[in-house]
Amino acid sequence: MNHPETLDIKSAKTKYPVHELLRSRWSARAFADKALDEDTLRTLFEAASWAPSSMNEQPWVYLYAHRSDAENFQKFFDCLMPGNQAWADRAAVLVLSLAEKNYQNSGRPNTHAWHDVGAANTNLLLQAASMDIYGHQMGGFDRQKTVQAFDLPEHLEPVCFIALGYLDNPETLEEPFRSRELAERHRKPLEQIAFAGQLAR
Numbered sequence: 001m002n003h004p005e006t007l008d009i010k011s012a013k014t015k016y017p018v019h020e021l022l023r024s025r026w027s028a029r030a031f032a033d034k035a036l037d038e039d040t041l042r043t044l045f046e047a048a049s050w051a052p053s054s055m056n057e058q059p060w061v062y063l064y065a066h067r068s069d070a071e072n073f074q075k076f077f078d079c080l081m082p083g084n085q086a087w088a089d090r091a092a093v094l095v096l097s098l099a100e101k102n103y104q105n106s107g108r109p110n111t112h113a114w115h116d117v118g119a120a121n122t123n124l125l126l127q128a129a130s131m132d133i134y135g136h137q138m139g140g141f142d143r144q145k146t147v148q149a150f151d152l153p154e155h156l157e158p159v160c161f162i163a164l165g166y167l168d169n170p171e172t173l174e175e176p177f178r179s180r181e182l183a184e185r186h187r188k189p190l191e192q193i194a195f196a197g198q199l200a201r
Contacts, residue, residue, distance in 0.1 A: 006030075006170055009184055021126055026185060028134035029177050031090040031165030035068060036133065041093060044164070047127030051120035054112035059100035060120040061156060066093050075149055080161060081140035087177050088138070091163035096146065097121055098156045117159045128164060136163045 012023040045062060053059060065072035067089075076094035077085060088094065097120070099113040110116075125135045138161040146158045170181035 006167065006182065009182055012185055012187075015190070021129055025125055025129040026134070027136040028165075028167055028181070029087040029136060029163075030168040030170045030173050030181055031087075031092060031134070031163070032168035033090070034092060034166045035066065036092040036164060036166075040131065040133070041164075043131070044124045044127050044133070048120040048124040051116065051123045053116035053119070054110065055103065057100070057103060057110060057113075057116070058120075059110055059113040060117045061098040061100065063096040063098070063150060064093055067091065076161065079141045079146040079149055080138060081142065084138045084140045084161075084163075087173055088136075088161075088163045090165065090168070090172070091136075092165035093163075095162040095164060096150065097159045097162060098152070099159050101155050101157055114159055121160070121162065124162070132166065133164060134167050137161070138163065 007024070010024075010026040010028075012018070012026075014023065041064065048060060048062070049058065051058075051060070063076075065076050067073050073094060076096060077089060079096075080088055097117055099110075099117045101110060101113060102108060103110050121137060125137075128135050141158070141161050143158060146152070152158065170178050173181055
């Protein structure tokens with residue numbers, strides 16, 4: 001169930017017109033007690049798979065667990081830092097995104113791998129937003145515990161965890177997360193990030 005007041009607060013207030021899908025995507029923490037079915041989840045991964053990548057390497061790999069699969073879900077949950085554990089247990093699905101560190105043909109380091117995994121994650125989250133599903137990427141996790149818990153091979157490295165689910169009332173969250181859920185979003189002004197020709201000095 002969506003919450004119109006929250007959606008209105010979180011809708012990006014842009015200076016220039018951008019697509020509604022971009023304006024409506026945001027990193028929610030209040031998730032409803034509603035499952036994501038496997039076909040819906042596969043649709044999100046399908047969207048991720050069509051992201052651009054250097055040399056078409058597609059260096060992304062995803063592991064996931066539904067909350068209904070309590071044992072596996074707990075393994076994902078245990079890798080998160082306490083600040084994320086405070087709310088991520090309500091997610092319908094927890095996802096771990098991984099990057100292939102090397103090019104498949106040459107074995108050379110793929111210095112664009114994390115960028116490309118980020119692009120795939122963005123595709124996933126935008127597809128989710130189009131379906132009224134909300135995602136929250138988390139860099140706050142124990143890297144060593146994650147490598148050990150999932151027995152990751154040397155050529156794969158964890159990039160981030162993603163919590164996915166349908167939106168719930170922010171009142172289900174404790175502070176400070178409730179206030180963050182109801183706060184307007186802001187971005188740096190374009191004058192600080194986009195320059196014609198060269199950096200401003």
